[in-house]
Amino acid sequence: MEEKKMMKRVAIVGAGASGLAACKHLLERGFRPVVFEAGDAVGGVWARGAIASTRLQTPRPYFEFSDHPWPPAMAAAELYPDHGQVTAYLRSYADRFGVLECVRFGCRVAGMEFAGAGEVEVMRWEEWAGNGEAFGTGRGEWRLTVHHGDNVETHVTDFVVLCIGRFSGAPNMPRFAPNKGPESFAGTAIHSMDYANMGAAKAAQLIKGKLVTVVGYQKSAVDIAAECANANGASHPCTIVLRTKRWIIPDLYAWGFPIPVFYITRFSQLLLHKPGDGLILGLLATLLSPLRWLFCKFVESYYKWALPMEKHDMVPDEDFLEAMCSCSVMKLPDKFYDKVEEGSIVLKKAKKFSFCKEGLIVEGHSSSETIKSDVVIFATGFNSDQKIREMFKSPLFRDIVAGSPSSIVPHFRQCIHPRIPQLAIIGYAESWSNLCVSELLSKWLAHFLHGSFRLPSIREMVEDIGEWDKYMKRYAPGRFRRSCIGPVNVLCSDRLCQDMGVKQRRKKWLLADWLVPYGPADYADINLNN
Known part of the structure; x- marks a missing residue:
């Protein structure tokens, strides 16, 4: 053998x-x-x-x-x-x-x-x-x-x-109409993969003293924005252009309780209709659905209290359970919202955007504006x-x-x-x-x-x-x-x-x-x- x-x-x-x-x-x-x-x-x-x-x-x-x-x-x-x-x-x-x-x-x-x-x-x-x-x-x-x-x-x-x-390996890049993409931009436009591959020294040189716009709102986006804010402060704020608000949180505790206890234990699985469940387990998950809702609101209430999410209109549309089920809960960099409050990070929600010579043209629900940029970094995943x-x-x-x-x-x-x-x-x-x-x-x-x-x-x-x-x-x-x-x-x-x-x-x-x-x-x- x-x-x-x-x-x-x-x-x-x-x-x-x-x-x-x-x-x-x-x-x-x-x-x-x-x-x-x-x-x-x-x-x-x-x-x-x-x-x-x-x-x-x-x-x-x-x-x-x-x-x-x-x-x-x-x-x-x-x-x-x-x-x-x-x-x-x-x-x-x-x-x-x-x-x-x-x-x-x-x-x-x-x-x-x-x-x-x-x-x-x-x-x-x-x-x-x-x-x-x-x-x-x-x-x-x-x-x-x-x-x-x-x-x-x-x-x-x-x-x-x-x-x-x-x-x-395979960057996910947005598609643009002709003459509305990076080719129309006078500055530098790269993917977060290219930014990371530069190494710390070259990346710091790229963003120092520059108006940086980060596209996306996942982990790499907030990490890059935090680096830019630390390097430039409010004199050259970093703008995050985002379409989807996410549960990006500082830790895994809500009102002193560890979040994993609510979502990743053998007991918490009873609250979900799982693959292969029979009639009894399916019925039990239905009966326990109010507890599932309570856990979700308990966790959400803490982060709405601990972070100025409502003040900056950053409360996600999805509930916390859906975020956990899609593995889209992420850790917030230290003092992220402090940087938002001081103006070194600007959060800009957009339905869509395009490039112009000066930067990005961001279209909101009722108006559009131009965000002047020297560097645009796509933190749009892979x-x-x-x-x-x-x-x-x-x-x-x-x-x-x-x-x-x-x-x-x-x-x-x-x-x-x-x-x-x-x-x-x-x-x-x-x-x-x-x-x-x-x-x-x-x-x-x-x-x-x-x-x-x-x-x-x-x-x-x-x-x-x-x-x-x-x-x-x-x-x-x-x-x-x-x-x-x-x-x-x-x-x-x-x-x-x-x-x-x-x-x-x-x-x-x-x-x-x-x-x-x-x-x-x-x-x-x-x-x-x-």
């Missing part, structure tokens, strides 16, 4: 947090994976592409590998470490568990092609990969086109783990679907891997496409603790490749994905494509544990199991001995 595993070839694309976890757990199972990393360091978006001031979105104890604690000095000093500290932590993990020896730096996978079975045959299969097992019937293999400098090679492997993430589609040479796989715009991303257990054999995708699903999810998925994948279980039939996987589609459209109708498992994180973990044949209820005491959020430490004992 061990010799057979050593003979099976596994390739991992990406050496971010998910790629490192996948490699580590496959090493423990006797595999010798090859990790292709386009950059020159491990850490993914944390090593490159993170804005200098960016910090963790979740508290440090929930961004931690189950078997690799943060250094004691760091644990005592920082609840939300910065990107440099996170990068160092990820590097220490890779170094400790021998992952670095598997990484080929400077190697970009430009495309992948499945060989051994034609597309028509693949689409006829009733079992994933032909028999429901990780390596299929033994006929199929992946051929990766790998660029290393000026050299191009074909790497052949039996299984591929895609760990390319959602927040890098096209993660495009990024993952472009990995495949097959038009069929390109078309189906991320699903259609009218449905959720169709990944069984958040990592397996029912129709794409011998491939897993880790790091695409979102949660309030992405690292914990990626590590547990990596453990699940290691069990699967080891032969500990088989996948259900393709029909059963498709039906399961359909249940998740109904759940996401019910609780996050505006952003169901985000693959967010936040409030049902315990349910997802339970199903992974069930597949692996390990216990699902992992806390010592019954009350804690129902009322205390699950974290990395709860899954620490799932290892090669299970």
Whole structure:
């Protein structure tokens, strides 16, 4: 068995947090994976592409590998470490568990092609990969086109783990009418990815003494605006142009109570109509809906009191539950609203905007105005679907891997496409603790490749994905494509544990199991001995 595993070839694309976890757990199972990393360091978006001031979105104890604690000095000093500290932590993990020896730096996978079975045959299969097992019937293999400098090679492997993430690589840029885009602007217009890739020194030089306008209102937008405000003050205010107001909050406490207790515990899941619920659980969720509403209003009331959101007309249209279900709750930079009050950050709501020579023409509900700008930075996110589609040479796989715009991303257990054999995708699903999810998925994948279980039939996987589609459209109708498992994180973990044949209820005491959020430490004992 061990010799057979050593003979099976596994390739991992990406050496971010998910790629490192996948490699580590496959090493423990006797595999010798090859990790292709386009950059020159491990850490993914944390090593490159993170804005200098960016910090963790979740508290440090929930961004931690189950078997690799943060250094004691760091644990005592920082609840939300910065990107440099996170990068160092990820590097220490890779170094400790021998992952670095598997990484080929400077190697970009430009495309992948499945060989051994034609597309028509693949689409006829009733079992994933032909028999429901990780390596299929033994006929199929992946051929990766790998660029290393000026050299191009074909790497052949039996299984591929895609760990390319959602927040890098393919910028999401607004479209403009002719002569209404950046080409009409006399200043500099870039995406937040380009801003982050400059490095701290060049980025500071770009914004110093400039009128900067940031388009968007997600995490990168408020981080960049805070950097501009710190650099320039009210003499050169930074303007944020936004269309959608979001729940961007300073911490995870409401009236002294930790928010995770209301949204990511085993008990809180009872308040939701979850995938796979039967009649009794569905009825219970309906009966408990007033409590769900009460939790939501309780949290919202605190932030409306603690932050001048109403004063600046920044209360989101969506309720807090929907924001949690779409993983769109974000952490506010320190003293953000203080900067708004002093005038170093200006919040400008707009239905649409266009460029002119002097800056941006912003159209509101009843009027328009010109915002003079020297620099415009698009903090408009990334096209993660495009990024993952472009990995495949097959038009069929390109078309189906991320699903259609009218449905959720169709990944069984958040990592397996029912129709794409011998491939897993880790790091695409979102949660309030992405690292914990990626590590547990990596453990699940290691069990699967080891032969500990088989996948259900393709029909059963498709039906399961359909249940998740109904759940996401019910609780996050505006952003169901985000693959967010936040409030049902315990349910997802339970199903992974069930597949692996390990216990699902992992806390010592019954009350804690129902009322205390699950974290990395709860899954620490799932290892090669299970």
